[in-house]
Amino acid sequence: MKIALIQQIATENRQANREKGLQAVKEAAGNGAKIVGFAELAFERFYPQVKATEKLLAFSESVEGETVKRFQALAKELNVVIILNIFERHGDKTFDTSPVIDADGSLLGKTQMVHITDYKYFHETGYYAPGNFGAPVYNTAYGKIGVAICYDRHYPEYMRALAIKGAEIVFIPQAGSVGEWPDGLYEVEMRVAAFQNGYFTALCNRVGKEDKLTFAGESFVCNPAGEVIARAGTGTEEILYADLNLDEIKESNAKKLFLRDRRPELYAAWIG
Numbered sequence: 001m002k003i004a005l006i007q008q009i010a011t012e013n014r015q016a017n018r019e020k021g022l023q024a025v026k027e028a029a030g031n032g033a034k035i036v037g038f039a040e041l042a043f044e045r046f047y048p049q050v051k052a053t054e055k056l057l058a059f060s061e062s063v064e065g066e067t068v069k070r071f072q073a074l075a076k077e078l079n080v081v082i083i084l085n086i087f088e089r090h091g092d093k094t095f096d097t098s099p100v101i102d103a104d105g106s107l108l109g110k111t112q113m114v115h116i117t118d119y120k121y122f123h124e125t126g127y128y129a130p131g132n133f134g135a136p137v138y139n140t141a142y143g144k145i146g147v148a149i150c151y152d153r154h155y156p157e158y159m160r161a162l163a164i165k166g167a168e169i170v171f172i173p174q175a176g177s178v179g180e181w182p183d184g185l186y187e188v189e190m191r192v193a194a195f196q197n198g199y200f201t202a203l204c205n206r207v208g209k210e211d212k213l214t215f216a217g218e219s220f221v222c223n224p225a226g227e228v229i230a231r232a233g234t235g236t237e238e239i240l241y242a243d244l245n246l247d248e249i250k251e252s253n254a255k256k257l258f259l260r261d262r263r264p265e266l267y268a269a270w271i272g
Helices: 015-028 066-078 152-153 156-164 185-197 255-257 264-271
Strands: 001-005 032-040 081-085 086-090 093-101 107-113 138-142 143-148 170-176 200-205 206-207 215-216 220-222 228-231 238-243
Touching: 001 015, 001 200, 015 032, 015 066, 015 220, 032 170, 032 200, 066 081, 066 093, 066 200, 081 143, 093 143, 107 138, 143 200, 152 156, 152 170, 152 206, 185 200, 185 220, 185 255, 220 238, 228 238
Parallel strands: 001 032, 032 081, 143 170, 170 200
Antiparallel strands: 001 238, 081 093, 086 093, 093 107, 138 143, 200 220, 206 215, 220 228
16 A cells, blocks of 8 residues: 655645645545645644744634645545644634544544643744644554654654554654754654554655744655655655555564563553
C-alpha cells in the first residue's frame, strides 16, 4: 500500500494553500497513494511563532467548516484516506487538531494535541487548549491509523497508547524548524517509536521560511524495524511516497516480544 506525505509551503493566503493541498491530493491519488497526510497547520502560517492575539485567534475554524468539507468531498471522489491538521475552534476554545477522513468521505473523528508547550517561537499555550480525546486510533479503509501531533511525539506514553490500541501507521503532523533540535534527533526518535511499538511512523513536516522560523521539511517514513524507508528533501516542496507492507507489523520485535512481555500492572505506580 502506498502512502503520501504532502510537504508544501504555506503562504498567508489560506484559500490558495488549501487549493494547493487539494491539487496535491489529486496528484498523490493519481500516483497510487491510498492514504495522504499533511503537516501541522498545513494551510496557514505557523501562528505560534509569535504570542497569541485576538486577531490571530480569529483564524481558527470549525471541523465542520469549509476546509474539512472540501477534503471530505475529495476523499470520497478519489477513494483515499486523508489526515489533515487545522487550527480548530470549538466553542470558546481553540485546539491543534487533526481530522481523519475515511475513503468514503466520512469524518471518522479528530485527534487534538494533548501536550501543549511554550518556548521561544513556539508560544502554543496561548493558542491551544489541551486535547480532550486522548490517543484515538481510527479503523480506516486502508488500515488502523493513529495521529501524534508534533509535540505529542516526545511522549513515549502517548506513542505506546497508540500501539496498545492497535495502530498500524502513526502519522505525525509536525512544525519542525531548522536547527530546533540536534541534527537527526527527531528522526531517531521516530525510528525508536516505530521499533518499540511495532508500527509505521510517517512524519510530515512544514517547509519554508516564515517570519521567525524556517521550517526544514525532511519528512520521512519508518518501518516497524526502525528503518527509514522514505525521505523528503530539505527546504523543498514535494510529495513524499512510501510503499508499506502491513504484514511487517506482525513480524516486528514489538509484536513478537516487547508488547507480549509488558507488565502493565506495575506501571501506574512507577509513573502515575
